[in-house]
Amino acid sequence: MPFAIFDGPDLPYELMLCGRTAGPVEADNGFSLVATHGLDAVASADTVIVPAFRGYLDGAPEDAVAALRRAHERGGRVASICTGAFALASAGLLDGKRATTHWLCADELARRYPKVQVDPTVLYVDAGDVVTSAGVASGIDLCLHLLRRDHGAAVANTVAREIVAAPHREGGQAQFIERPPTPPTKTNLSATLEWALTCLDQPLTVAAMAAHARLPLRTFARVFVAATGATPNKWLNAARVDLARELLETTDATVDNVARRCGLGTPANFRHHFHRSTGTTPSEYRRNFTVVRF
Structure with a gap:
């Protein structure tokens, strides 16, 4: 050493x-x-x-x-x-x-x-x-x-x-931290998680996710934490931020457009959640991680 x-x-x-x-x-x-x-x-x-x-x-x-x-x-x-x-x-x-x-x-x-x-x-x-x-x-x-x-x-x-x-x-x-939004192994909620990832641009609620999983809301919340290690709301927010990161890295979409596509609402709300999760702003993140296309 x-x-x-x-x-x-x-x-x-x-x-x-x-x-x-x-x-x-x-x-x-x-x-x-x-x-x-x-x-x-x-x-x-x-x-x-x-x-x-x-x-x-x-x-x-x-x-x-x-x-x-x-x-x-x-x-x-x-x-x-x-x-x-x-x-x-x-x-x-x-x-x-x-x-x-x-x-x-x-x-x-x-x-x-x-x-x-x-x-x-x-x-x-x-x-x-x-x-x-x-x-x-x-x-x-x-x-x-x-x-x-x-x-x-x-x-x-x-x-x-x-x-x-x-x-x-x-x-x-x-x-820099990679946070895969889905669990590494299949669970009873895998179909619901995969469905939710296709609906991030919509006003997705925990109740809607519970209905998709065909579980009572309280049972769904308990099973969700056991399967993913996070509450449904925290998982949704992380998944939306991950989508935002991908869009910032690989597209020329404006910050307003990215905010809408990842379901984080207004640009101000998007910037707040993005900074809280990554420690940086969407614009600074894009400067650091934009994929160069030849």
Whole structure:
């Protein structure tokens, strides 16, 4: 497990790449890195950044965990990128704190470390002396944030321009999360769910869905939650937002038209529900995810 360490109060930072021992470190992508320092440097650093690492589901090795704890106990700042959060969690540094990781791994982080308040929707979380970020690209957002904390917005913006990155990205990780609106396996409600997906542009009600399923309303609501993990209204809203995302990505339809086609009513109501679900606006989402057609 390599550690990237920034040490020193002034720019430029003194960067050290550390491993459990000094020497070559093989990465999962086939490249090899050379760690110039071992864990002693980690324990004495001002800031420790833990990247994604192999075997994160088993937690970090105990000697690495001990080094992270020592760094934190002596007042060092500890940060993680992607699944590096599992190392911080295994060291107990995220207990009682809000944190994030890649959205694909967020449920597992929450399951293995129930004391951590996992937020899968954001790009990074600053908990003061512990900072966590989402997927790999979010590590850039995290590092620019640390620069803003340490040296102000002007310095961070200058660095962002030099590396051709946005000084601050709009929205969070939620806009990247895939939420299939139908359950992965067939249920007694599958026909009703599939029917509902064809009627999203209509004023579809829970009562209409219950009638289609030929169930009393209260029974339908109970069975629906058991089958999908969500209430009918929440499922409908998620399905409508998913349709809106598809339309924004693949068509030139106006926001007003998308709002009508996905059944979210007025443009204002559409923007409200879309932002609450994705953390960004429909227009910003379209700029980020429009499918380029050749």
